[in-house]
Amino acid sequence: MDETRRPLDVLEETVGSQVTVELKDGGRFEGRLAGYDQHMNLVVETGGTAEDTTVIRGDNVVSIRQ
Secondary structure (H helix, E strand, O other), X not given: OOOOOOHHXXXXXXXXXXXXXXXXXXXXXXXEEEEEOOOOOEEEEOOOOHHHEEEEOHHHEEEEEO
């Protein structure tokens, strides 16, 4: 049976891993993927404190690489 992987399934497998998120404006965030939602809004942690946490709106994401 052909198993189709959906984008949210792939994100679920990636939570807790180091990722590189590329944005529409050419920006790039590197850090640990801490979470996401159904709109592919992402929570990326770049350090150990709350100040090192970035929420990225899903509309701005071009790609997510592990």
